[in-house]
Amino acid sequence: MPRRQRQRAELSRLCEAGALTRAVDLAFEHFTDFGPDREIVLILAEALDRTSVPAAVRHRFAELCAELP
Amino acid sequence: MHIGLLGELEVHDDLGRDVAIPGAKLRAFLAMLALQAGRAVPVDQLVEALWGEAPPPAVRNGLQGLASKLRRALGSAEVLTMRGGGYALELPTNAIDVHCFEELVTAGRGAAAAGDALTAIQRLSEAEALWRGDPLADFTYEDFAALTIGRLSELRLAALEERLVLELDQDRHQSVIPELEVLVRSHPLRERPRALLMVALYRAGRQAEALRTFQEGRHLLADELGLDPGPELRELEAAILAQDPALDATSVAATTTPSRPAAPRMTIPEPLTPLVGRDHELQELARCLAEHRLVTLVGPGGVGKTRLALEAGRSAAAALADGGCLVELAAVGDPAGVRSAISTSLALTDPNRLADVIGDRQVLVLLDNCEHVIDAAAEVAEDLLRHCPGLRLLATSREGLRVGGEVIWPVPPLAPGDATRLFEARAQAAGARSEPSDEDRLVIAEICARLDGLPLAIELAAARTRAFPVQQLAARLHDRFRLLTGGARTALPRQQTLRAVVDWSYELLFDDEQRVFERLAVFPGGCDLATAEAVCAGADLPPEDLADLIQALIDKSLVLAVLDRGQLRFTQLQTLAQYGREKLAERGEAAQVRDSMAAHFTRLCAQSASAYIGDGQGEWLRTMDQERDNLRAALEWAMANDDADTALMIAGGASWPHWLAGTSVEGKRWLDDAFACPGDASPRARALALTGRGLLDFQTGARTDVDADLEAALAISEDAGDDGQMSLAWSFYAEVASTRGEIDEARRRRQALLDLYLGQPDSPFVFAVRAYSQAKLAVLHGDLAGGERRYREATAHFSTIDRPVMLSMCLAIVADFDESRDDLVAAATNLEAAIRSNESLGLRGYKSSLLARLGWVLLQLGDADGAEQRYEQAIDIARWLRNRPVTMACLTGLALLHLRSGRPSQAVAMATEALELHLAGSPLRFENRIDPSVHVKVAAAACCTLIAQVAADSGEPERAARMLGHAAHYRNLAGGRLLPLQADDRARAERVARAALGDQAFAAAFSAGERSDLRVELHGASTS
Known part of the structure; x- marks a missing residue:
């Protein structure tokens, strides 16, 4: 599996496991290497909808969304 | 206040009245502080010196008690302060006789260098007058004083000799004779005072006494040490016998200064990035290195010890006649390897004769990352400092070496301004999105303060600015630290600060990046991409992804890329490598990755025989040289797992590269370790190791009868039908007989090797090596014309393939034929080509031999300058390599x-x-x-x-x-x-x-x- 897809898969796994703080941070890193990715934002958004997370994480997710063109 | 240490300890107040310092411990405490007046002496150092290695539990109270007593005895509270984790005596250096002495000697030498002999004599006399007896006489048996006593005594003697030289140059030979006679009686084996006395006596018209002085010295040296006088003394004797007019006219310094062989000047490598800040620390360290022979930079990982040591070491070494060198101990897994690492860095052949070879050379050795081999490093440091008066050691370690005379120099974190400058520089290098605004700069300052000014922590944080603007970075770090401190705003200890940042940086890696980061940590010597692909890839990590993953780690400052002989290699800072190894062990993959590394280097070493006899030798040798630390690590891993097959393959495969690199003694140690390893070994590994042992035993002179090893190797290889291994063993087997002068046997063996090559399919290499063997055989049969023809043929063949060693050897022999026919121009041309071919590998011992031969040819051609230049280069290396x-x-x-x-x-x-x-x-x-x-x-x-x-x-x-x-x-x-x-x-x-x-x-x-x-x-x- 190419690296980009592997990272995407890893982000999905983190979301499924509820590790959203790390997932959001890694998404920033992923965007740096591969550019903004709407699909990843969607995966994270769905996970955030079904999980209770600190406000800071939601705030960072908003910053991540702002990276999208 | 005056403190005297050049004799028994004495203390006077400003009115010249004696100040009593009661008790041996208090006197030692004062002496230690006085030796480093104005600078803080760390508490740990004081405790160990005063109470030894097992201090009582409340020792810090004891030290505080001593400090109180000392303040009372000195009648002032301000004179002794506590700062930077240590005690400092707040007195100017001119209040202490040791420092006055050193300053006067420096002033005297400066005046002498400026040609003002009278002022120089005055200053040096004043310096001598400060002495009241043996230095630090109350503390002769104290460890803290040992090196200082030695250094001061040597400096006193040197200053005295320098003053007497100046007096002789002022035609005061009559008046200095009694003083010189006393000096010679008290130091009968020292050659310089004896030489000065000989000159003084000669100039006073007492030629016979001058010669008798020489004879007495000569007998003494022979009786006591079994040595002859040095060449300078012998030359002086010859000049006196010849009544050489130069003895009257020349400056005494020129006729009696011992000239010692120059060594190749070494340098400490220049770091790739400029040092940010640290101006004050560099000034302090320069002063410290000028005054002390062992300085250890201590501090937690990531505080910047190595970077600061490189800069300070480079400056200090630049002022020394023989320069300096860097010894990286991080890659040394076995304490016994400390001597070898130093020996290799100094380009010496025998680690057991380090002190002997360094001798009185003025050289600085930087021992980097001592902590994991601290006892061995301390032992070697102590031994070398005792025996090598011109040696200075600069060490970096998380703790002091605990050697007498050591100055422990705690590396402070970066000052706030320097810390923010470092952040900005690294952020820029990492591809930060934009120049920081004023507001950003305030945040950066806050981040740096939160990171305690630790350079590594700052670099790791700055590397993330590509993904995170500084405000986000600050927020994430803030969260991280709040978690660690339970929400309190108290600062973490520095060690934990760094750990937290490394954790944070590691967690910001994707799983595949984490795996590569961990796996790269098993290479003590770093690795290139091909090796990383071979060792770090697996079912979970395709090899083709390694390049991108390593680049991602470089971008995040978790891996360094360095250029080594035109090849890109990847390394990690010691702190990060250690962290990576911990994570690898936690994941349960350490053994698997190390097995993979050992297997990779076993494959490399298995090519040893074919690399020796085949094409592609140059590249293979360069690889072996670059991978030396990794090979040693793989060997140690194999030994720890009773894997004799791997151990013998690695040690055997590395044997002839060790020989060519001039590190045969080290190669022999590898082989001894490998042969001592239990477990089964394949015939191939045994044959390679036996061949290597035969070669290195013969080469180091350990044994001349090495036939049994080589014959065993041949028998195994023949059974296995391994032509490559047989060729390697036959080559040395034949050469051993030639060198021993057993011509018939040499012919038989050489013929067997030739028969082997004649049976192999044609190829450029086989053509070359057949011609080479035929040439050797012809010479053994006395057919020099046939030999010459074949050597020329072999040279032409070797020049078409990657065989720089063989090409260089053939060119050198062809030059011999040219020289024997008096075709000196052709001989010089061929020797120059041989040197160029060898240059691609940098085999120093062989280079010196070629240079000396070229010098001889140029001398006969009448090119005196060219000859002298080659001889000077050659003799530097040859003396160094003995x-x-x-x-x-x-x-x-x-x-x-x-x-x-x-x-x-x-x-x-x-x-x-x-x-x-x-x-x-x-x-x-x-x-x-x-x-x-x-x-x-x-x-x-x-x-x-x-x-x-x-x-x-x-x-x-x-x-x-x-x-x-x-x-x-x-x-x-x-x-x-x-x-x-x-x-x-x-x-x-x-x-x-x-x-x-x-x-x-x-x-x-x-x-x-x-x-x-x-x-x-x-x-x-x-x-x-």
Whole structure:
């Protein structure tokens, strides 16, 4: 599996496991290497909808969304 | 306040009244502080010095109690302060006699250098006058004082000698004689005072006493140490005998300063990025390194010890005659490897003779990352500092070495301004999105403060600015630290700060990046991409992704990319590598990755035989050199797992590269370890290791009877039908017999090797190696013309393939044929080509041999400057490597050059030293010449002729005749060849001697020389 897809898969796994703080941070890193990715934002958004997370994480997710063109 | 340490401890107040310091501990406490006046001495250092290694539990209270007592005794609270984790005596350096002494000596030397001899004498006399007895006399048996006592005593003696030299230059020879006589009596084995006394006596018209002084010294040296006087003293004696006018006219410094062989000047590598800040620390360290011989930079990982040490070490080494070198101990897994690592960094051949070879050289050695081999590093440091007066050690470690005289220098974090500058520089390098605004700068300052000014933590954070603007970075770090401190705003200890940042940085890696980061940590010597792909890839990590993943780690400052001989290699800072290894172990993959690494290097070493006999040798040798630390790590891993097969394959495969690199002793240690490893080994690994042991035992002189190992290797290889391994073993098997002079056996073995090659399919390499073997065989059969033709053929073939060593060897032998036909221009051209070919590998020992030979050819061509330049380069390396045959060749050439330049006494001294080296025995192992022993004899004949010529010109006709007899003896052994360069000189020497002695007496003396032992002639020369 190419690296980009592997990272995407890893982000999905983190979301499924509820590790959203790390997932959001890694998404920033992923965007740096591969550019903004709407699909990843969607995966994270769905996970955030079904999980209770600190406000800071939601705030960072908003910053991540702002990276999208 | 005045504190005296140049004798028993004495303390006076400002009015000159004695101040009593009661109790031995309190006196030692004061002495330690006074030696470093104005600087804080760390508490740990004080505790260990005062209470030893097992201090009582409440020792810090005890130290505080001592501090209170000292303040009371000195009558001032301000004079002793607590700062930076240590106590400092707040006195100016001129309040302490040790520092006054050193300043006066420096001033005296400065005045002497500026030509103001009278001021210099004045300052040096004032310096001497400060001494009241033995330095630190109350503390002779205290560890903290040992090195300082040695250093001060040596400096006192040196200053005294320098003052006496200046006095002699002022024509005060009469008045200094009594002082020099006392000095010689108290230091009878020291040559410099004896030389000064000889000059003073000679100038006072007491020539016989001057010569007696020499003889007394000579007997003493022989009786006590079994040594002869050094060449300078012998030369001075010769000059006195000859009543050389230079003795009256020349500055004494020029006639008596011991000249020692220059070593190749070494340098500490320049870091890739500029140092940010640290100006104050560099100034402090420069002062500290000027005053102390062992300085250890201590501090937690990531505080910047190595970076600061590199900068300070480079500056300090630049002022030393022999420069400095870096010894990276991070890659040394075994404490026994500390000596080898130092030896390799100094380009020495034998780690067991480190102190001997360093001798009195002025060199700085930077021992980096000592903590994991601290005991071994301390032991070696102590040994070297005791035996090598010109050596300075700068160490980095998380704790002190605990060696007497060590100055422990805690590295502080970066100052706030420097910290923000470092952040901005690294963020820029990491591709930060934009220039920081004023507001960003405030946040950066806050981040740096939160990171305690730790450079590594700052670099890791700054590397993330590509993904996170600084405000986000600050927020994330803030969260991280709040978690660690339970929400309190208290600061973490520095060690935990760094750990937190490394954790944070690691967690910001994707899983595949984390795996690569961890796996790269098993390479102590770093690795290139191909090795990373071979070792770090697996089912979970495709090899083709490694390049991108490593690049991602470089972008995040978790891996460094360095260029080594044009190749990109990847390494990690010690702190990060250690962290990576911990994570690898937590994941449960450490054994698997290390197995993979050992297997990779076993595959590399399995190519050893084919690399020796086949094409692609240059590249393989460069790889072996670059991977040396990794090979050693793989060997240790194999030994720890009783994997004899891997151990023998690695040690055996690395054996001949060790030989060519001049590290045969180290290679032998690897083999000994591997043979001691339990477990089964394949026949192939055993054959390779047996061949390597045979080669290295022969090469190091450990054994000359190495046939059993080589024969066993041959038998195994023959059974396995392994032609490559057989060729390797046969090559050394044949060469061993040749070198031992067993011609018939050498012919048989060489023929067997040739038969092997004749049976192999044609290829450029096989053509080359067949011609080479036929050439060797022809020479063994006495067919020199056939040998020459084949050597030229082999040279042409080797020049078409990657075989730089073989090409260089063939060119060197072809040059021998050119020289024997007096085609000196062709010989020089071929030797230059041989040097160029060897240059691609940098084999130093072989290079010195080629340079010396080129010097000889240029000398005969009349190019004195060119010859001198080659000889100077060659002798530097040869002396450093203790290569006697090459040193002898250089001394011979340089002696001839001195004579041609009108310096007969230097010429005779060098020729005598050359002959002494020859007489001491010069093993000629695997020399690439038609007949190496002939050239040694030609050189010996040249030296004897030179001495004869000078003797004839100095009115010693009988000695001249005897030396001509010795020269004739060597010339006959060398086939009767008279060096054309010396033909006229020899004839003139004979004419002069014959005229003075008459034909009969000349013939008798000549004949006596021919038959007598040259040792007797040389050793009796001084008395004749």
